[in-house]
Amino acid sequence: MDSHRYSLNNLTVHIHFVLNKVTYPGWEDIRNLVNVHSLYWIHEGEGVFITNIEHEVKAGMLVYLKPGLHLSMRAKANAPLRMTMLLFDCAELSYEAVWKGFVQIEDLKLPFLSYFSERKAETLGDSFYDIYKNWMPGMNDGAVVSQAKLLILLFNLHQTIQADWNLIGSGAMAAFEQIKSKLENSYMTHHRITKLANEYGISASHLRKLFLRNTSMGPKEYHMHIQNQHACRYLVFTNYTIKEIAKLCGYYEEYHFSKIFKKLNGIPPTIYRSRNREET
Numbered sequence: 447m448d449s450h451r452y453s454l455n456n457l458t459v460h461i462h463f464v465l466n467k468v469t470y471p472g473w474e475d476i477r478n479l480v481n482v483h484s485l486y487w488i489h490e491g492e493g494v495f496i497t498n499i500e501h502e503v504k505a506g507m508l509v510y511l512k513p514g515l516h517l518s519m520r521a522k523a524n525a526p527l528r529m530t531m532l533l534f535d536c537a538e539l540s541y542e543a544v545w546k547g548f549v550q551i552e553d554l555k556l557p558f559l560s561y562f563s564e565r566k567a568e569t570l571g572d573s574f575y576d577i578y579k580n581w582m583p584g585m586n587d588g589a590v591v592s593q594a595k596l597l598i599l600l601f602n603l604h605q606t607i608q609a610d611w612n613l614i615g616s617g618a619m620a621a622f623e624q625i626k627s628k629l630e631n632s633y634m635t636h637h638r639i640t641k642l643a644n645e646y647g648i649s650a651s652h653l654r655k656l657f658l659r660n661t662s663m664g665p666k667e668y669h670m671h672i673q674n675q676h677a678c679r680y681l682v683f684t685n686y687t688i689k690e691i692a693k694l695c696g697y698y699e700e701y702h703f704s705k706i707f708k709k710l711n712g713i714p715p716t717i718y719r720s721r722n723r724e725e726t
Contacts, residue, residue, distance in 0.1 A: 558662035
């Protein structure tokens with residue numbers, strides 16, 4: 447389940463668009479373009495970003511949305527949001543005496559939600575506005591400067607956020623990575639998050655914060671997400687019955703599995719199977 451381990455030295459980007467978004471009190475919207483990387487820098491105001499749970503956002507925060515993540519948003523009635531929204535693709539283009547081709551990056555090593563000191567937030571806000579100001583898509587080479595500035599921004603974000611992780615403590619991060627890997631590799635097992643946290647020497651509340659920051663989901667929600675991914679594959683690529691798939695994905699009862707599957711995917715597993723087999 448790990449994403450491609452890329453090198454910042456080889457990163458190349460393509461900006462789809464940069465928008466300086468000013469909302470109104472009570473504004474609501476959804477993430478329409480979900481197949482690209484997105485950075486939302488909050489300049490002013492307060493709001494709520496909703497994945498499978500609600501996340502409070504305010505000025506000085508950065509939200510990173512990896513491709514495929516669905517999101518809805520709303521602004522507080524008394525403090526509408528002003529954001530710079532930066533949507534882009536990125537890939538690793540390697541060179542060793544000759545060009546060796548590129549690998550598309552599916553998930554940058556950035557947390558879903560990042561917090562910064564006032565001084566750092568001011569610098570980052572200026573960087574986002576500078577990219578927006580330099581992006582001129584209607585002109586020849588009008589994106590060159592902004593794409594170069596985006597690469598510098600990504601470098602700075604990786605360095606800053608990595609330093610923040612180190613401040614959290616290598617032991618806590620090691621526990622998070624081990625628990626995340628365990629949920630991914632033993633998805634068919636019923637896990638008690640409190641017991642896992644105790645086993646790896648981290649508090650359950652701290653573990654939840656690390657999951658929310660890095661995956662946009664709590665540990666329980668992340669485990670269900672992994673189970674759901676495997677269920678979708680079993681439905682499309684095997685002839686197992688729904689009862690067999692439920693058991694393979696860690697559910698004791700077919701009814702409970704079907705109920706959770708419909709909640710996560712919007713349709714029952716039988717319909718998901720028929721629709722997706724018609725398309726493949």
